[in-house]
Amino acid sequence: TWSWIIWQDGSINFDDQKKFIDLAADMGYDHALVDNWWDTRIGRDGMEQLADYARSKGVKIAVWYSSGGWWNDIVQGPTNLMSRPIPRKKEMKWLKDMGAETIKVDFFGGDKQETMRLYEDILSDAADYGISVIFHGCTLPRGWERLYPNYVGSEAVLASENLIFSQDFCDKEAFNATLHPFIRNAVGSMEYGGTVLNKRMGKENRHGNIRRTSDGFQLATAILFQNPVQNFALTPESYAEAPDDAIAFMKDVPTTWIETRYIDGYPGKYVVIARRHGDSWYVSGVNALDHPINLKLNLPMLQKGQTVEIYTDTPVDSLKAKKLAVKNPGAVPVTIHPNHGFVIVSRSEK
CATH class of the missing domain: 2.60.40.1180 (Golgi alpha-mannosidase II)
Structure with a gap:
């Protein structure tokens, strides 16, 4: 589960993250993703408490990071932890000790050699600590699945967050969905973050952009869009208000294919x-x-x-x-x- 995709930045607090951990447990999912700003809005002690709470529910937390260092003007934290080897290794140890096994690293700048080297440095250090890696705001993957067993997938596409940002993107959701299986997702794993069962793109399902596609469409994208770890855009509202058969399907749908x-x-x-x-x-x-x-x-x-x-x-x-x-x-x-x-x-x- 992933609070940020519908509830946005305001959900990055201890109580809302517990709700999405509970949702993950109810769905039978492995993880709840805690997105940007956790370093200032929840804090390290709070994250350790969340990890303990998740463990009591049979769930683990996945943790967001900015890739940025001095060369990146991204303000969402935490920053300056993935860009240098000593802080990065220290962070990996903290994650392992806390029981977090997945990170999502965001905001990569271009395809220059130094950036491409950073991707592999993150994957290599994470592998040493048994941590899987999702890349977001990133380039197209080119063979990392075969190089690094802990590589999960990359966004590298105009993904589901644009449903929140633009009604026009909602209006064209079906058109875009018919492109990805032929183009982007044909190349490598695609971390899209889809399957939105809210009718509105906002907390409480009462405001925000309007979804134009049907529930059947949303279930289909869980199959059409391939990524071995799916950050599904389900919320407590959709769990309560979506058709029972849709929720039953989402509890059972695989994310890996042979x-x-x-x-x-x-x-x-x-x-x-x-x-x-x-x-x-x-x-x-x-x-x-x-x-x-x-x-x-x-x-x-x-x-x-x-x-x-x-x-x-x-x-x-x-x-x-x-x-x-x-x-x-x-x-x-x-x-x-x-x-x-x-x-x-x-x-x-x-």
Whole structure:
């Protein structure tokens, strides 16, 4: 869970972070991400207390850092800890002693050699302390997954925070979602921070920019956008107010995949992708066009007569999980309405 993405800077306080730790525990998630300003708004003693509280709930905290040093004018703290080797190693030891195993490092400047060296220095030092690393405000990853086992993923895309900053970005969310599987996410892990189930982009779900996409669309992006650690944009409000089937899906959705297949689509129009976790297949799609599309999908991973689950909604009906008997795996009929999406789940019977 990740408070900042919807509740923003005001949520970086001890009590709100406890709420998102509780939400992570309720969802069965591993971590709650504490974002920028924690050094001044919560403090180190407070972070250690949060880590202890999270541990009591079966959750761990992930911790945000600025990459910046003297050359970076970013004001969000903590700064000057990831940019130099001695403070960085000292910080890694503190994190390990506290039980924090993941950091999110933000605000990298350009692709100059010194910056590229900094990425690898952070990964190398973190690996020594058993700490995984997410990069944000960063460059496109080029092979770090194979170099560093503790590398988790990189943003390197106009990500979900822009839903908060701009109504225009909300209006174009579906269009952008049909680009990422073909372009950015085809290159490497993409830390997007999606699956927004709030109707409004603000605390209490009563103000802020308006989400134009359906709940079915949001569930589909949990499959379409690949990153081995997903910072989902769920909130206590969405937990209480979203459809029960949506929350049940988000409690169970995998974030790691061992096979991916392109099914159908065209950048900027629609996309259907299938991914496999263990012996279970998740087929997801979204529509960015201004009219419904009727597809007959060739899904050879399904079996004739097999019963699968489909999560979908319409402009009239809210999201529901329904059972579907597969008649012909070579032509599975699906209708996707504008700004809507679907997920078909073929679960392992083991």
